[in-house]
Amino acid sequence: MTDExxxxxxxxxxxxxxxxxxxxDPVDIxxxxxxxxxxxRELEMSSIETPTDGDTNFISVDRHELIETAFDEVGALTDLRPTLEVQFYGENAVDSGGPRKEFFRLILREIKEKYFEPIRPFAKMxxxxTIGKILAxxxxxxxxxxxxxxxxxxxxLxxxxxxxxxxxNLRKGLDSLARTLQGTHYLQKENIILRIVICVRSLLIGSSLPQFRHLFNTKQPVMTLKGAITMLKPKFSEPGSNKRSLETRVYxxxxxxxxxxxxxxRENISLHSILMFATGADEEPILGFAVGPEICFSESETYNSFLPTSNTCIHRLTLPIPSAExxxxTNEIxxxxxxxxxxxxxxGLS
Structure with missing residues (x-):
């Protein structure tokens, strides 16, 4: 039996x-x-104990030359089905979901600016x-x-x-994820097929796709204060404990x-920036987070260690709390x- x-x-x-x-529903599909x-490998970690074994498509890219390095790396992939594992040059994060989301956010932004504002018909086809592969x-x-x-x-398209x-050429890239042929017998099913859509063109059936197309043209929602507080759920200690009172104070x-x-x-900081720091994504993915973003707390011993840290693979933001030492x-600091x-x-920067 052939791969196709x-x-x-x-x-x-x-x-x-x-x-x-x-x-x-397109999201359920x-x-x-x-x-x-x-x-x-699993796309997302459900906890810190989630195994990180399993096959991946490993790529190594330069954050400062992202288009060039990403196109070389993704263009060389022959089987797009395995989970993508991303390493940024010189950065020490192990990708269990966070760096991959960061990569998609950054590369789609650069693709938009370089190839679609406006479309460049004289660019290399x-x-x-490769853009089609990345979109899929x-x-x-x-x-x-x-x-x-x-x-x-x-x-x-x-x-x-x-x-x-x-x-x-966009179609060629999209098709590469699911190498099937247009017009084969199983594409001639009843009209319900018209609602089975996904951004892999070989799975786009029929010509009336209003529900799914809406996803492509919906602008990113602006995150609100209420939305940020609701999404970033604090994980407090037991009520009445000394640690709980310190956590409440910091929160x-x-x-x-x-x-x-x-x-x-706060100049150059947005609520989206904080979500990116915690998860690698500047908005909730269309399929949601496997593990909801949370805020945890840890004791600090120096002013410098009051810097927040994060684990983007499990969507955890850690806020330091005071210690006995x-x-x-102050709020200003x-x-x-x-x-x-x-x-x-x-x-990996401090």
């Missing part, structure tokens, strides 16, 4: 399941296809093929949805029988800081330390 025939059988089974179970298409990977592996695609481009060279300061950020009074700094932490865009 294995993929065709897999996609066929997925389609039959979606039809038989009347799964129509994407979740089911992710579960059945992505292989190897193989670049657009981002959608299936808990990255960002490519919401920068123009509505007319989305229609051309999904429907046109005579696409431009740009769209033709109260942190919510004041969030209010400052929300009001635009060191009291809590704490806010400055928070600014330093949340402005940091690198892994």
């Amino acid at each position: 025939s294995i993929i065709i059988a897999l996609i066929n089974n997925c389609l039959n399941y979606l039809i038989d179970n009347s799964i129509n 994407l979740r089911y296809l992710q579960k059945n298409i992505v292989t190897g 193989e670049d657009y093929e 990977l981002s959608m299936l592996q808990n990255g960002k949805i490519p919401q920068f695609l123009d509505f007319s481009l989305v229609n051309e 999904f429907e046109s029988s005579s696409p431009s060279l740009v769209v033709l 109260s300061v942190f919510t004041k800081y969030l209010r400052e950020v929300s009001s635009g009074r 060191k009291d809590l700094p 704490l806010f400055h330390l928070y600014d330093l932490a949340f402005a940091n865009t690198y892994y």
